[in-house]
Amino acid sequence: MQELVLNPPGRAMGADAAKQAERATVREEFELRLSECGPLAFRVAQGVLRNVADAEDVAQEALLRAYRKFHELRQPAKFRSWIVRISFRLALDRWRSRKRREIRETTWSQPIGGAALPSTEEVVRSNEFQVRLERALDELPEKLRLVVILAAIHGHTLEEVSCLLEIPMGTVKSRLFFARKHLAEKLR
């Protein structure tokens, strides 16, 4: 015997409305954080890439990825550290691909055995200290590099860096110490 079940016509509409409301809530929550975390993502990427256009692209990609997974975030308080990690990873990926491209192009364009010529950007920049600092930054291990970048952002204290990276304060201090020492050695 078949059982006939009649659904009230409003039920389907209600489910759709609930989904839309949930979607709107997710978006509102995300937009609340966007104004704060957008610049943070940009600055982390800028610290790695040192190119505004690239950093903007990476920050955008990082925030969109975060938005797609926003509903999976169990602890909303950790959104900032999440964004920092995503931005840093994406920036490193782009930085590595840029390095590979530069090496490839240099290999093709340079005569065998020739000395490395400064890039166009380096010539335009005409700032030896800046160039040396950037090279030294690129040589830093990832963990040290991220600490240096975060500590250099205006308004970030060591406690803030510790919270963002979810590591103890002592670890932040030691990483910052070794990073600055390494950079100073390269700049002397």
Place this chain on the structure above:
Amino acid sequence: MNCRLAQEEMQDAFAAGLSVLPQEVLAHRENCPGCQTFYQEEEDLFASLDTALENIVNQPVPGSLLPRIRARLEPAPARGLFPLQGWNWAALTAAIVLVSSLGFLRSHQHPRGTVMKPVTTASFGASLPAPESQRPFSVMSRGASAMTGPKAAPVARARRAKAEPGIIVLTEEREAFARYVAGRGQEQVLVAVASAGTKTTDSDVEVALLRVDELQIAPLESVSAE
């Protein structure tokens, strides 16, 4: 304390961001002009380093960043909104593969010795008024014979690869041909239509080629003349 140890202490203090040096190092620096110079150089170096790092990181945020992100937030996913999750993807993929395979096999497999279906869109005999006593002839758009038995399969296979042409049949042609075939009373007709075109005087007229295996076909002009 010698100069080497004092200078190492100074470097470590600057690297650690300490503003105050240990008492021993301070005492040594007061009495050592070389270490005073070193201290000044290190202080300048770390100040430059900090300034340069801040300049790199604290670039003004492009005004287009947030609007661009907001513009791309429109297709927002929410919890449980996406209908396919987990094993549903595998089921969907399997279904697509199955349907594709069936379609492929069906389009490439004709059993040996079976009669191919006439294609009605290309059929000359679609409006043929066949007598009751006679079997209706089959018109094969691919030019294959309507024969049955082992002979039919090689012919069908040989012609299968050929592209099926688009066919335009004029009404008077179809009627004349139907009358002709009905009058001859043959059972099997093979028709191969290569192409058909409109009658134009300016350009070359495309001819609808008819090939009938078991009939003696008179020229179309004579049929039309009837």
